[in-house]
Amino acid sequence: MNNTPEANINIISRPRQSAPRSLQQLTILSFNARKSWETTSIVLDKCAGYVDIIMFQEPGWKGVRRQPSTRNKEGNMACGPPLHNSWRPFTEAFDNRDEDRAARRVLTYINRWLDVFKPQLRSDIIKHRDASIVTLHIPQPRRGIPHEFNILNVYNDGETHAAVHELRRITETLPRISLCAGDFNIQDRTWDDGAVNQIGPSSPYMRLQELFTDLEIQYVHPVNRGTPTRIPDDENSRASVIDLVAASAALINQEGFHYRIKVDDRERWGSDHRPLQIEVPISGSEPEMRCKRKIEAWSEEEDDYVAQICGELGRMIENVSESAEELETIMGRVSTAFERAWEAYSEERKPSRHGKKWWNEDCKKAYQEMGENGGPRNKEMCNKMRKTLRVARRQYFDKQIHNMASDRKRPWDLMPWTRERKMPAVEAILDSEGNSCNTEDKLFETTTLLDLLPLPSSFGSL
Structure with a gap:
């Protein structure tokens, strides 16, 4: 029987997702993908329905395409990890000015249903290819669990031990x-019965223990203690335990916290490491799932919103005064104008990867009318529905083409293959002092200050 990862794709099916899924207990997977793009992609797909967070070590990372360049005739190579509709990769965005950027050796993916926890990549704290920190903001955590739940993903190179050195430095x-x-590449009898004790003060084990002490975390044994986590390709070599989990005392004392090493070799998908599945009780109650209000781009509501704002601002400009009191009054009126227009033209929407931006009220009415009159089996109503969709698409894309070619003067935006392969914005925004904006109030204050900053003197002549 062929035991390749490709042959096993249809053998193991991921567990069915519960409906609705509880966010009081998180399922986290820590796994070394052996730099394999295929292994990383398969794990993302198979775990999308039941895993909340995947902490990859040595994930798949390669050049995904070339993009236009003013210096390189062949174009700049855009590199990155695999993308999946269910996951957000928490890594710094690709920067085509950094041609020598090394591939990331740690990468944390967070399932999109955890957006309610507002996860952030803490690149303001550490920027290193072998370690990353992601922060979850828990609205109502369990007793002993902090509101800011920080997760540290580590790949410690077995030769340089760069990750441990860097973490100890900062x-x-x-x-x-x-x-x-993560994958620490350190063997010791504390977690591996077949290894020897490293008692030297400068040994990798002692340095790791000092790091754990400084971070106030401690090593946790798995449920199936003694199970190897790395299975070498050479059958004569010894299997070892080098993939570890450490946690704070408050988390270890939580009822339900544990992890196990998955021993089914089919779930390794070609890697020489076994996945670690960690169960983390995190929230005291189900977080409130609120739909965000938004105005669709290129929609009639967007035009009406802009028109109302411009009209009200235009009337305010006619009565501008230089006194501080009247200026403060006008700023209050500006805020009220934006709020009133937003409430009038925005609506609560639940994002869906199946949604179409060109879908409008006419499409909705035609769909409802077709449903009330026999559904798709009614040929007359079905043809009417198709005509309505065709008109909506045409109007939407004609407007988009006109905007890009005439207003913005950027016809190249019509060709997505010429643009950068942008990653999702997952890094924390920093204020003027370099501190992370972890709350909505702090974020609003920071962005408002940026808007109020004076323009450089060079702009005065424009």
């Missing part, structure tokens, strides 16, 4: 770590 600036997992 220990004083690191936040309170609740959970740490």
Whole structure:
């Protein structure tokens, strides 16, 4: 029988997702993908229905395409990890000015249903290819669990031990770590019965223990203690335990916290490491799932919104005064104008990957009318529905083409293959002092200050 990852895709099916899924307990997977693009992609797909967070070590990372360049005739190579509709990759965005950027050796994916926890990549704290911190903001955590739940993903190179050295160097600036997992490439009898004790003061084991002590976390044994986590390709070589989990005392004492090493070799998907599945009780109650209000781009509502704002601002400009009191009054009126227009033309929408931006009220009415009159089996109503959709698409794309070619003067935007392969915005926004904006109030204050900053003197002549 062929035991390749490709042959096993249809053998193992992921568990069915519960409906609705509880967010009081998180399922986290820590896994070394052996730099394989295929292994990373398969795990993302198979785990999309039941895993909340995947902490990859040595994930798949390669050039995905070339993009136009003013210096290179062949174009710049855009590199990155695999993308999946269900996951957000928490890594710095590709920067085509950094031609020598090395591939990331840690990468944390967070399932999109955890957006309610507002996850952030803490690149303001650490920017290193072998370690990353992601923060979850828990509205109502369990007793002992902090509101800011920090997860540390580590790949420690077996030769240089660069990750441990870097983390020890910046220990004083690191936040309170609740959970740490990864491939540490350190063997010791503490977690591997077949290894020898490293008692030297400068040994990798002792340095790791000092790091754990500084971070106030401790190593946690799996449920199936003694199970190897790395299975070498050479049958004569010894299987070892080098993939570890450490946690804070508060998390370890939580009822229900545990992890196990998945021993089914089919679930390794070609890697020489076994996945670690961690169960983390995190929230005291189900977080409130609120739909965000938005105005669709290129829609009639957007035109009406802009028109109302411009009209009200235009009337305010006619009565501008230089006194501080009247200026403050006008700023209050500006805020009220934006709020009133937003409430009038925005609506609550639940994002869906199946949604179409060109779908409008006419499409909705035609769909409802078709449903009330026999559905798709009614040929007359079905033809009417198709005609309505065709008109909606045409109007939407004609307007988009006109905007790009005439207003913005950027016809190249019509050709997506010429643009950068942008990653989702997952890094924390920093204020003027370099602190992370972790709350909505702090974010609003920071962005408002940026808007109020004076323009450079060079703009005065424009």
